[in-house]
Amino acid sequence: MKPLVLICSQDPEFYLVHSHILEVDGFTIQLAGGVEEALALASEREPKAVVLDCQPISATGSTICARLKGEPRTGGLPVIALIAPGAENQHLDLLKAGIDESFVRPFAPAKLLDCLRTKLALPKPGSNGIENGSWLCCGSLEMKRDAHRVRGNGHDIHLGPIEFNLLRHLLENPGKVFSRKELIGAAWPENIHIGARTVDVHISRIRKALKAASPGSVIRTVRSAGYLLAEPDD
Template sequence: MKPLVLICSQDAEFYLFFSHVLEVDGFATELAGGVEDAIQQATEREPQAVVLDCQPASATGPGICARLKGELLTDALPVIALIASGAEHQQLDLLKAGIDESFLRPFAPAKLLAYLGAKLGTKPLNSNGGGDGGSLTCGELEMRLGSHRVHCNGQQLHLGPLEFNLLRHLMENPGKVCSRDELVGAAWPDNIHVGARTVDVHISRIRKALSPHNVIRTIRSAGYALEEQEI
């Protein structure tokens, strides 16, 4: 069974990025939103580690850590804080709450993986950052699932985790008209709620990355489809 890491965040992009990093390296992940959700999941799911998303506008990180350490009554559960720029002031509160480790962002994800490996006694599956995981192709568009990379006409595209998931769903269903609600379900975690129109913003980012190749078709009042012809 894969070791479970609970990721506490209200940022879908944060969760999707770090869940991918962890899952490629052999971990399973679950998302928790607020303090109560984190405590409930930590109690019911019994994760092997907890990762806290510490943002400047939110002070829930130290609170979650304090509750985990105080209510679960165990020092065996490592709690790691990933501190965003501008939230450095939370470090003292995190230390008082009993945080096990903290990383100031940006940082190399390999540091988090190395820490978890040392604490949990796990062996990284893809310590070189590679990994296969299969691939998808549509014309000259290629997506490598394991390494989370996309190439178009041989050129690597730079996509965020939400754009990657949206494009993946479209590539898995070439020619099919995918509704905005369907795309929300494919790209966002279940317990993060976004408006269907948010999809439009992320589709426009994918189109910008693919420019000048306009392979995503808009079907008015219906959604989007990926053209099946060669790019």
Template sequence: MSALEDRPWPDHSAEAVEADLVVGEALMKPLVAICSQDTELYLFLSHILAVDGFTSEPAGGVEDALELADERELQAVVLDCGPTSAIGSTICARLKGEPRTGDLPVIALIAPGAENQHLNLLKAGIDESFVRPIAPAKLLDCLRTKLALPKPGSNGIENGSWLCCGSLEMKPDAYRVRGNGHDIHLGPLEFNLLRQLLEAPGKVFTRDELIDAAWPDNIHIGARTVDVHISRIRKALKAASPGSVIRTVRSAGYSLEKPDG
């Protein structure tokens, strides 16, 4: 028997082809790690992610998430924060401090009554946080925005007009921001805050007005949280559009300065 005859032939049966297609499709779907000790919550999240075209894996903690990042092309992390534990911000800080996962979007789900965790998560570098229960569409929209994925059924065509102030441009319906022609990547909260400022350059918006524009009605947000997000926007603008300045008006709020002339 020749060496060619000894070589095993590929399995082209219908079952094998279908299995290969399933594996290939799973590898193409964005992978999200779900860090949670709540089995029911994990099953719920994994189901809604699967329906919307994502794939997910459980991660009991940082080490599991890092292992996923090493073995698979991890795209994002959903972090379930317990009502009395500070471990959520600890996990977030560790993920943001690792080269493998530092650039990954980390989204926190905060238990009702534990909204005080929000500021600690912001300090740890969290990209977005929601108070449970959360509407599945809101989480999915957030993931798609963070990963620059089109919404289901979208053909990727951008419609609508740009909001402009000097070199700063925003296309609201496409969730796109540019400074001096360079894309600026913002989280949904920062995007909504900047949109409010861009719709009326020069106008001073109070913190309460900015909260109404960016946060859901059922979440209590303090003035300090607005300051943290404005600081994030300023940092992004300084890198891509240094001529765009958000002015602090003492005891009043914030304003996007109009360009000279």
């Protein structure tokens, strides 16, 4: 599932340009025209971030930001302001409203994309089985090894230590088949005897967790060989 970003603007050209930029980079976009519509959509659709169009003659940007930050369900949403030339005096109001980031137009679109991916801890497009900063990524599945944190489609996945070690080994080598013996060596201490059936039980638990949070991530059984983590579009 692509991350949903809410764009708050009454300017059709602004919306078309920025929605195209974000959609090409893998986001889903929803338009909100005014304050009440923005609040309703933020509550109903549960976007991952909000982008505000701040025009020189409008103060709705800071109003929307303040209202979002003041609501329990939306207070944690990253809110980014795109400030038009001539509207620089809105900086102070936006800061008071709790804005997370702001850019004065014109600016390089990559700055907005990098900001969103940093705020949402998303991997760069096309990263498969490689590290993006401190995250190990394969499609929508992400793992921060030093923090023992796993995410699927932006949602946390809670795994026990053994499941985490097994998934880490598969994530480090997407598309590669590992025998049960190899997985035992990767996930369990050397002085503990583990049978093949035990590996199957833990893989089943991982599959269940991935199915709930990251349906596109699949651990496949290779008959008489073992398991592999399927790469995206595999």
